[in-house]
Amino acid sequence: MNDFHRAEMADQELADAMDKLVIVKSAIYTSGERDPREPPPRQDTAGRLHLMGHDPRLPKMPDKPTLFDFFRLRFGPAIHMLQSARLALNNGCDEKVILACLLHDCSAAGFIRADHGYWAAQLIAPYVDEEVAFAVRYHQVLRFYPDESFGYKYPDSYIRLFGADYKPEPYLDRAYEHCRNHRWYRTARLLTVNDLYSFDPNVHVELEEFTDIVGRNFRQPPEGLGFDDSPSAHMWRTINWPTRYL
Ligand SMILES: [Fe+2]
Ligand SMILES: [Fe+2]
Numbered sequence: 001m002n003d004f005h006r007a008e009m010a011d012q013e014l015a016d017a018m019d020k021l022v023i024v025k026s027a028i029y030t031s032g033e034r035d036p037r038e039p040p041p042r043q044d045t046a047g048r049l050h051l052m053g054h055d056p057r058l059p060k061m062p063d064k065p066t067l068f069d070f071f072r073l074r075f076g077p078a079i080h081m082l083q084s085a086r087l088a089l090n091n092g093c094d095e096k097v098i099l100a101c102l103l104h105d106c107s108a109a110g111f112i113r114a115d116h117g118y119w120a121a122q123l124i125a126p127y128v129d130e131e132v133a134f135a136v137r138y139h140q141v142l143r144f145y146p147d148e149s150f151g152y153k154y155p156d157s158y159i160r161l162f163g164a165d166y167k168p169e170p171y172l173d174r175a176y177e178h179c180r181n182h183r184w185y186r187t188a189r190l191l192t193v194n195d196l197y198s199f200d201p202n203v204h205v206e207l208e209e210f211t212d213i214v215g216r217n218f219r220q221p222p223e224g225l226g227f228d229d230s231p232s233a234h235m236w237r238t239i240n241w242p243t244r245y246l
Contacts, residue, residue: 013056014056014057017056018056018057019048020048020049021048021049021050021051021056022043022045022048022049022050022051022245023050023051023055023243024040024043024050024243024245025243026242026243028112050245051243051244051245052244052245052246053241053244054241055241055242055243058073058074058242059073060073061073061074061240062224063224064222064223064224064227065224065225065226065236065240066220066224066225067127067214067218067220067225068207068211068214069225070106070110070225070236070239070240071207072207074110074239074240075106075109075110076109076110077109078109078207079199079201079203079204079205080105080196080199081101081102081103081104081105081106081109082102082205082206082207082209082210083196083199083200083203083205084101084102084104084194084195084196084199085098085099085101085102085194085205085209085210086205086209087101087194087196088101088190088191088194091193091194093190093194095213095216095217096129096131096132096135096187096217097135097187097190097191097194098210098213099128099132099210099213099214099217099218100132100135100136100139100187100191101191101194101195102210102213102214103120103124103128103132103136104117104120104135104136104139104191104195105120106120106123106124107119107120107123108120110239111123111235111238111239115140116140117136117137117138117139117140117141118137118140119235120136120137121133121134121136121137122231122232122235123232123235123236124136124218124232125231125232126219126228126230126231126232126233127218127219127220127221127225127230128217128218128219129217131184131187132187132217134182134184134187134188135184135187135188135190135191136191137188138175138179138188139188139191139192139195141168141172141175141176141179142176142179142188142189142191142192143155143158143192143195144158144168144172144176145168145176145180147189150189150190150192150193151193152189152192152193155197156197157197226239226240
């Protein structure tokens with residue numbers, strides 16, 4: 001069998017699987033595109049079962065998925081996080097900062113963009129030092145507030161993205177004040193210093209460069225992320241199986 005036939009068969013298998021399943025989108029996926037108060041669009045469900053596991057359109061995750069499996073099979077291009085982590089490494093930062101750089105945008109890459117620092121911190125909190133989760137949570141906030149003593153300016157890209165008149169919401173001002181006065185401010189600030197404004201699409205960084213740092217600083221659960229009953233296991237499961245009916 002050649003590649004073309006293999007691809008055709010895979011397409012057919014997928015089409016057959018899809019015919020047997022009802023797959024719906026969570027309200028949050030479509031809220032805004034449609035009014036979330038409206039009833040969901042009707043689907044023909046006759047003779048079909050509602051999906052309660054792996055979505056056949058996605059690459060299958062191993063039974064005991066690791067952090068790197070999520071990077072490879074569920075996150076969008078991670079080059080920005082990898083390049084930030086390498087920059088922190090080259091700048092001589094300690095392993096907590098390097099790990100924070102490697103993980104800091106994982107929510108935007110594979111889960112939810114809005115308040116991505118907060119979501120990412122919750123995702124990783126059971127598995128990393130509290131200081132790492134703190135830095136990831138507050139990097140989103142600190143990016144809006146310059147600190148000349150670290151050589152950190154308000155990003156030009158934010159002016160392009162949000163306009164020159166954009167003002168952070170009051171909750172961000174409060175979070176900034178809290179972080180500014182916290183003993184781990186420096187760690188969170190170092191993350192923003194190494195959080196590359198514009199990454200270079202031609203610089204290649206392999207995940208494996210960080211195998212040892214992750215091994216020493218990320219408590220990979222033996223049951224696999226999502227199946228270890230941690231406070232964020234359900235969030236990893238949702239990334240693994242994003243379209244389960246319940
Ligand atoms: Fe970010
Ligand atoms: Fe970032």
